[in-house]
Amino acid sequence: MSSLFKKALALVIGDASADETKLVMPKKHLFGKFTERELLQLESEIGAKLFGEVPAGHRREFFCLDKDTWIWYEQGKDPATGKATEATTRYEIHDNGILKVQEGARYSFIEGAELDNLVIATQLYYEQVARNIYQRDPQTGKKLA
Numbered sequence: 001m002s003s004l005f006k007k008a009l010a011l012v013i014g015d016a017s018a019d020e021t022k023l024v025m026p027k028k029h030l031f032g033k034f035t036e037r038e039l040l041q042l043e044s045e046i047g048a049k050l051f052g053e054v055p056a057g058h059r060r061e062f063f064c065l066d067k068d069t070w071i072w073y074e075q076g077k078d079p080a081t082g083k084a085t086e087a088t089t090r091y092e093i094h095d096n097g098i099l100k101v102q103e104g105a106r107y108s109f110i111e112g113a114e115l116d117n118l119v120i121a122t123q124l125y126y127e128q129v130a131r132n133i134y135q136r137d138p139q140t141g142k143k144l145a
Contacts (some may be wrong), residue, residue: 039133040065046128050121060069062125068093091118 034042040063047062054060058076065071069089077084087099092103097109110118130138137144 040134042133043125043129046132047121050124050128062121064122064125070118 025067027142033060044061044063048054048060050062051060055076058074061071061073062076065072070093072089072091073087075084075086088103091110092099092101094109097111098115099107100110100114127138130141131144135144136142
Protein backbone atom coordinates (compact mmCIF):
# COMPACT_ATOMS: atom_id res chain seq x y z
CA MET A 1 0.00 0.00 0.00
CA SER A 2 1.48 3.39 -0.99
CA SER A 3 2.43 5.96 1.63
CA LEU A 4 0.04 8.49 0.10
CA PHE A 5 -2.84 6.02 0.18
CA LYS A 6 -2.05 5.09 3.82
CA LYS A 7 -2.17 8.77 4.76
CA ALA A 8 -5.45 9.28 2.92
CA LEU A 9 -6.94 6.22 4.63
CA ALA A 10 -5.68 7.38 8.04
CA LEU A 11 -7.23 10.78 7.44
CA VAL A 12 -10.57 9.25 6.52
CA ILE A 13 -10.72 6.80 9.44
CA GLY A 14 -9.03 9.12 11.92
CA ASP A 15 -5.78 7.34 12.79
CA ALA A 16 -4.17 9.45 15.52
CA SER A 17 -0.71 8.07 14.68
CA ALA A 18 -0.74 9.90 11.32
CA ASP A 19 0.64 13.14 12.78
CA GLU A 20 3.91 13.22 10.80
CA THR A 21 2.65 16.20 8.79
CA LYS A 22 1.77 18.10 11.97
CA LEU A 23 3.23 21.56 11.70
CA VAL A 24 4.78 23.40 14.63
CA MET A 25 4.11 27.10 14.31
CA PRO A 26 7.19 29.34 14.62
CA LYS A 27 7.36 30.99 18.05
CA LYS A 28 7.97 34.46 16.63
CA HIS A 29 4.40 34.44 15.30
CA LEU A 30 2.48 33.32 18.36
CA PHE A 31 0.93 36.76 18.69
CA GLY A 32 1.67 38.31 15.30
CA LYS A 33 0.20 38.01 11.83
CA PHE A 34 1.75 36.08 8.98
CA THR A 35 2.45 37.62 5.62
CA GLU A 36 0.97 35.90 2.56
CA ARG A 37 4.44 34.64 1.65
CA GLU A 38 4.98 33.15 5.12
CA LEU A 39 1.61 31.39 4.97
CA LEU A 40 2.46 29.97 1.56
CA GLN A 41 5.77 28.67 2.93
CA LEU A 42 4.02 27.02 5.90
CA GLU A 43 1.47 25.44 3.56
CA SER A 44 4.28 24.23 1.31
CA GLU A 45 5.99 22.51 4.25
CA ILE A 46 2.85 20.45 4.79
CA GLY A 47 2.51 19.77 1.07
CA ALA A 48 6.12 18.58 0.81
CA LYS A 49 5.51 15.80 3.36
CA LEU A 50 2.40 14.42 1.67
CA PHE A 51 4.55 12.38 -0.71
CA GLY A 52 6.77 10.84 1.95
CA GLU A 53 9.92 12.04 3.64
CA VAL A 54 12.09 14.46 1.71
CA PRO A 55 15.52 12.84 1.22
CA ALA A 56 18.48 14.50 2.91
CA GLY A 57 19.96 17.20 0.70
CA HIS A 58 16.75 17.54 -1.30
CA ARG A 59 14.08 20.18 -1.31
CA ARG A 60 10.42 19.66 -2.16
CA GLU A 61 7.51 22.06 -2.27
CA PHE A 62 3.87 21.39 -3.04
CA PHE A 63 1.31 24.13 -2.63
CA CYS A 64 -1.76 25.83 -3.98
CA LEU A 65 -0.70 29.09 -5.62
CA ASP A 66 -4.22 30.30 -6.39
CA LYS A 67 -7.66 28.78 -6.94
CA ASP A 68 -6.63 27.30 -10.30
CA THR A 69 -2.90 26.54 -9.87
CA TRP A 70 -0.91 23.94 -7.92
CA ILE A 71 2.90 23.88 -7.87
CA TRP A 72 5.20 20.90 -7.26
CA TYR A 73 8.92 21.70 -7.06
CA GLU A 74 11.72 19.17 -6.51
CA GLN A 75 15.43 19.92 -6.13
CA GLY A 76 18.17 17.42 -5.34
CA LYS A 77 20.90 15.23 -6.81
CA ASP A 78 20.59 12.39 -9.27
CA PRO A 79 21.74 9.31 -7.33
CA ALA A 80 23.35 7.75 -10.42
CA THR A 81 25.33 10.77 -11.65
CA GLY A 82 25.51 13.04 -8.60
CA LYS A 83 24.42 15.97 -10.76
CA ALA A 84 22.04 18.57 -9.40
CA THR A 85 18.45 18.15 -10.55
CA GLU A 86 15.55 20.56 -10.45
CA ALA A 87 11.99 20.28 -11.70
CA THR A 88 8.92 22.45 -11.41
CA THR A 89 5.52 21.11 -12.37
CA ARG A 90 2.52 23.39 -12.55
CA TYR A 91 -0.97 21.92 -12.54
CA GLU A 92 -3.56 24.28 -14.00
CA ILE A 93 -7.23 23.59 -13.36
CA HIS A 94 -9.36 24.15 -16.46
CA ASP A 95 -13.03 23.45 -17.18
CA ASN A 96 -12.06 20.46 -19.34
CA GLY A 97 -9.38 18.96 -17.05
CA ILE A 98 -6.10 19.54 -15.26
CA LEU A 99 -3.23 20.64 -17.47
CA LYS A 100 0.28 19.53 -16.46
CA VAL A 101 2.90 22.13 -17.40
CA GLN A 102 6.63 21.33 -17.26
CA GLU A 103 9.56 23.16 -18.80
CA GLY A 104 10.86 21.37 -21.87
CA ALA A 105 7.97 18.91 -21.91
CA ARG A 106 4.77 18.74 -23.88
CA TYR A 107 1.85 20.16 -21.94
CA SER A 108 -0.88 17.60 -21.42
CA PHE A 109 -4.05 16.99 -19.48
CA ILE A 110 -3.52 14.39 -16.78
CA GLU A 111 -5.67 11.29 -16.40
CA GLY A 112 -5.75 7.89 -14.73
CA ALA A 113 -3.52 7.22 -11.71
CA GLU A 114 -1.75 10.58 -12.01
CA LEU A 115 -5.06 12.43 -11.81
CA ASP A 116 -6.26 10.23 -8.93
CA ASN A 117 -3.02 10.84 -7.00
CA LEU A 118 -3.19 14.60 -7.53
CA VAL A 119 -6.81 14.70 -6.33
CA ILE A 120 -5.91 12.74 -3.18
CA ALA A 121 -2.86 14.94 -2.57
CA THR A 122 -4.87 18.16 -2.90
CA GLN A 123 -7.53 16.82 -0.51
CA LEU A 124 -4.91 15.81 2.06
CA TYR A 125 -3.18 19.17 1.62
CA TYR A 126 -6.39 21.11 2.16
CA GLU A 127 -7.34 19.12 5.26
CA GLN A 128 -3.86 19.33 6.85
CA VAL A 129 -3.46 23.04 6.05
CA ALA A 130 -6.95 23.86 7.37
CA ARG A 131 -6.28 22.03 10.65
CA ASN A 132 -2.61 22.79 11.28
CA ILE A 133 -2.20 26.33 9.99
CA TYR A 134 -5.61 27.93 10.13
CA GLN A 135 -7.04 25.81 13.00
CA ARG A 136 -10.24 25.22 11.03
CA ASP A 137 -12.34 22.12 10.56
CA PRO A 138 -11.87 21.29 6.86
CA GLN A 139 -15.48 20.09 6.52
CA THR A 140 -17.26 23.02 8.20
CA GLY A 141 -14.68 25.81 8.15
CA LYS A 142 -15.41 26.45 11.81
CA LYS A 143 -12.62 27.21 14.25
CA LEU A 144 -11.24 24.15 16.03
CA ALA A 145 -11.61 24.07 19.80
